Amino acid sequence: MSWINVCExxxxxxxxxxxxxxxxxxxxxxxxxxxxxxxxxxxxxxxGVSVLARGLICEMDGELCVASPLYKQHYQLRTGVCIEDNALIASPFDIKTEQGQVLVLAKG
Known part of the structure; x- marks a missing residue:
């Protein structure tokens, strides 16, 4: 695994x-x-559609979430687990900033 520079x-x-x-x-x-x-x-x-970045940010049960723009399931931003169905998980990625750059840890 390695850190990938995404943007400033x-x-x-x-x-x-x-x-x-x-x-x-x-x-x-x-x-x-x-x-x-x-x-x-x-x-x-x-x-199976690549759309979560377009979802609405909200808070549910004290957790920051994104609501899918399609069927409105809520995914916790910290863990990726769906509030409505914990069998659904949008895998989380480690993310950090370093010297003004956003870095994401690539998996696999």
């Missing part, structure tokens, strides 16, 4: 998600300002 931190819009291609995988990256950066698989496990 200043290029990430706050309060929303963007999709990035990281080592052959579509990753949804969310910049939540003071609440930090999160990265999960961009593919919605319920549908």
């Amino acid at each position: 931190e200043s290029r990430l819009p706050e309060g929303t998600g963007v999709a990035a291609w990281v080592a052959g995988k579509a990753v949804a990256i969310f910049n939540l300002g003071k609440d930090g950066l999160y990265a999960i698989d961009n593919v919605d496990p319920a549908t």
Whole structure:
């Protein structure tokens, strides 16, 4: 596994998600300002469609989540687990900033 430089931190819009291609995988990256950066698989496990970066950010049961734009399942940004069906998981990715760059840990 290795850290992949995705972009400059200043290029990430706050309060929303963007999709990035990281080592052959579509990753949804969310910049939540003071609440930090999160990265999960961009593919919605319920549908197989790469759309989670376009979802709405919300809080449910005290957890920051993204609501899938298709059928509105809520995926926890920290763990990727679906609130409505814990068998559905959008795999989380480690993410960090270093010297103004956003880095995602590539899997596999």
